[in-house]
Amino acid sequence: MPTQKPAPRTPRTSGPKRPRQPAAGELPTREQLLEALANSDDIKGKRDLAKVFGIRGDMRRPFKAMLAELEGEGVITRTRKALRRTAALPAVTVLDIPTDADPENLHAYPAQWNPEEGDPPRVTVLSGRDARVVPGPGDRILARIDAGEAEVPVYTAKAMKILDKPRRGQIGIVRLDDEGARLIPVDRKQKEMRIPLGDLMNAGEGDLVEVEVKLSGRLMIPRAKVTAVIGNPMSEGAISLIAIHNLEIPFRFPPAVIRESEEAKEATLKGREDWRDLPLVTIDPYDAKDHDDAVYAEPDTDEKNPGGHIVYVAIADVAAYIRPGTALDREAYLRGNSVYFPDRVVPMLPERISNDLCSLKEGEARASLAVRMVFDKGGHKLSHTFHRVLMRSAAKLSYQQAQAAIDGRPDDKTGPILEPILKPLYAAYAVMAKARDQRGPLDLDLPERKIILDDKGMVKDIRVPERLDAHRLIEEMMIAANVAAAQTLEQKKSPLLYRVHDVPSSEKLMALRDFLGSLDISVKKSDAVRASDFNGILAQARKAGNVEQVSEMVLRSQAQAEYSAENYGHFGLNLERYSHFTSPIRRYADLIVHRALVKAMGFGDDGLSDNEGLKLPGIAQHISSTERRAMLAERETADRLLAQFLAGQIGARFEGRISGVTRSGLFIRLRDTGADGFIPASTLGQDYYRFEQEQQAMIGDRTGEKFTLGDNVTVRLLEAAPVAGALRFELLSEGVRGNPSSAKRSGKRPSSSYGPKGRRKR
Structure with a gap:
């Protein structure tokens, strides 16, 4: 569209106001068009406008496009053939x-x-x-x-x-220097900017600030102006502040929410069954502050179910305290879930609710929604019933405590409950595990590292917690309770939020087959796959000694789990129906399922409202997005902490594994710490390397040297950027020698290739 130049006004002494005119041969501006429609009663439609502004010849097409754009934006409206400026809100x-x-x-x-x-x-x-x-x-x-x-x-x-809402502003870290100050953005895609000293707003060295960006001078150089000082995350030992503010995670509760939580009263036995004498126990991480699930199991004495077990799962009755439409409910919905960082937790609910009234504390009566499940000797569920109860936890245990007792090392707390409580729990889990293995859920079992911080909030240690049967016991009983909730609500024809996990897409399956073919691992060609098919692939990889490579690609082939008001099953767990019921303290989805159960079972007047039931599709979309936001925040914070931890080791050598291959280079995950970094393709070696997607590899044109996903490598740390959470490595290992690049031999033009010393070859 030609550049617009506003025309000079022509003064008039009487009669209707004449629209401002563009220069001869130029289109009118949007403002001139709107002014004409607003001020002239004689202009009824497109022809009148064209006549007023002298539109002819080649100007007609862009003129029509401008009108269509204004109409599409709702700025002008059409009534039959007449055009008029919209008075207020567009359609x-x-x-x-x-x-x-x-x-x-x-x-x-x-x-x-x-x-x-x-x-x-x-x-x-x-x-x-x-x-x-x-x-x-x-x-x-x-x-x-x-x-x-x-x-x-x-x-x-x-x-x-x-x-999606746009972010309020850009954030970064202030660095003072001889010339004044500069902003180091937390987003690694953004560039540094100068901050004029008059725009620092009392921010000091290392402060995390929010800024607005201004363009200055003839060259339109971007400069930052501080609009809010958030704090100093490094000195306060709170690197998570960066992710919290960058992703706009609500972390301060409004006064109305705090007031409602403080006014909440403990639930009583009214309208509940009395389960206080049932010896339920909580089994959680040793440092857990809230306990929203408790379990108990016993052999089934019914002669018709020999070798069977009865499992009880009690979940904190959060619905009794968080009523629809209250300030507590609105804030919980807004947050969607709790967010867990190494140095803090951003909870979904205030401490009065999450750590007190709804925490199943040892020896204290607590309201809960509970499910009683009967299993046969093969671990198959025969029946279940839901109950609204008042319970009392008999013991607060850590995973390590429970496992040590079963392994023959009981302590003062677990010794007295080993025979009556812990052994029956493990016996019930043993039969449930049989049914799980028969069902064949996806068994990736990838190690998860835990970052341990010191008193200053910096990394002290990185550990891979041991995977215990105590973890699997709780997981299996929670899965069974979640399935029971979905089954009951379906039977009652109640609205329901499902936890769904779709089958892998055809494109991802094709990419996986290509990769597995390069490793001589067989896989069926049908798209009708089950989780057990992937377990067979992983079993082949274990025998071949490349399970890490294959696990990485199998994980990438999976769809992302989410919440939905429509059911399409849970592929990873190999379940036809599944919901989230067991963690209402930290997930809004579970609170909705609790409310649905309260209404469906006639447990009280605090169940799911009809209006909430209508809004489940929107609720599902919102809490799926807050879950993704939480995962991103947790990952970004771990990256920043690890980059800070390694910043003093520039030049050191590390053992790692290629965790990703792209056209631009290799992603490396260090073996000891799990820290992720990058090697640009231009620095790989003295050859021209091409990205081969089918093999997930970089292959040299002349030598055939190949760097493949999952390869073990030695790297040197060249750069660490803690604010951005970024590491850059130099590759010290040689690749596997093989055939030269298939793209070169076939004559295909590569999507990208890189030569030595950073030269890019086209």
Whole structure:
């Protein structure tokens, strides 16, 4: 579109106001078009506008495009053949729903509004049974607007799409130098900027700040202006602050939420079964502060079920304290889940709820939703029933405590309960494990490292916690309880939030087959795969000695688990129906399932409301996104802590493994720490390396030297950037010698190739 130049105004002494005119031969600006529509009653449509602005010849097409763009944005509207400027909200616009909006009666305001036009209009957000998009408090939506028939518009909206909200501002770390100050962005894709001394807002060396970016001078150089000082994460031992602010994770509870939590009263026996004499126990990590699940098992004395077991799982009754529409509920929905960092937890619920009233503390009566499950000697569930109870935990145990007792090393606490409680629990788990193995869930069992911090919040140690039967026992009993919740709600025809995991896509399966073929591992060619098929692949890899390579690719082939109001099964667990019921203290999804059970079972008046049931698709979308945000924040924080830990070891050699291969280089995961870093393809060696996607490898043109996903390598640390959480390595190992690049031999043009000393070959 030609560059627009505003035309000079022509003064008039009387008569209708004449629209401002563009220079001869130029298109009018958007402002001139809108001014003409607003001020001239003679302009009825496109032809009138064209005549007013002298549109002819080659100008017609861009002129029509400009009108279509304005109409598409809702800035102008068409009534039959007449065009007019929209008086207020366009027919389709972006709305923001306040975080404190009533979920039962949502309202919103325009995301963009000129304050000179007065207060923004309040828009009622409608959602019926047939709504495809169901938003909630805090969401930004693209919506279709109806102004009604009245002279003064009464706006209602139907959501078309839930949009991502733009970040408030850029954040980074302040570094002072001889020239003043500069900003080190936390986003590694952004560049450093200078901060004028007058724009520091009292920020000091190392402070984490939020800034707005201004362009200055003829060269439009970006400069930062500090708008908020967040704190000094390094000195405070709180590197997680970077991720919290960068990803805009709510971490301070509003006063109304704290007030509601402090006013909450302990639940009583009214409307509940008394399970206080049932010796349920909690088994958690040694440093857990909240305990939302307790278990107990006993042999089944029914003669019709020889060798069978009865398993009880009691879960904190969070629904009794978090009622729909309250400030507590709105904040829990907004957060979606708790976020766990090495140095802190950002909880979904205030401490009064999560660590006190809803924590199944040893020796204290606590409200819970419980399920009683009967299993046969093969571990297959015969029946289950749900109960709303008052229980009392008989013991608070760590995984290590429980396992040590079973392994013959009981302590003062586990000794007295070994025979009556722990051994029956493990006996029940043993039969449940038989059914699990028969079901064949995906068995990747990848090691997870735990970062241990010192008193200053810096990395002290990195450990891979031992995987114990105590962990598997709790996991298997929680899975069984989650399945039981989904089954009951389906039987009751209740709305339900499923935890779903889709089958791998055809494209990912094809890429996996190509890779496995390069390792001579056989795999069936049908897309109708089951989790057990992947277990067979992993078994072949263990025999061949390349299980780490294959595990990495199998993991990449998987879809991401999410929440959904529609069921399509859980591929990884090999289950037809699955929900999340067992962690309502830290997951909003579980709270919704609890409310659904309360209503379906007639347990009280604090169950799922009809309106909540209609909004499950939107709730599922929102909490799936907050879960992904939490995972990203946890991963970013671990990267920053490990980069800080290794920053003093520049030049040191490390053993690692190639964890990713791309056109631009190799990703390396260090064996001892699990830290991730990068080797640019241009630094690999004295050859031209091409990325071969089928083999997940970089292969040299002349030598055939190959670096493949999963290869063990030795690297040297060249650079560590703690703020960005980035490491850069130099490769010291030689690759496997083989045939020269297949792309070169076949004459195919590579998507990318790199030569020695950083020269890129085209």
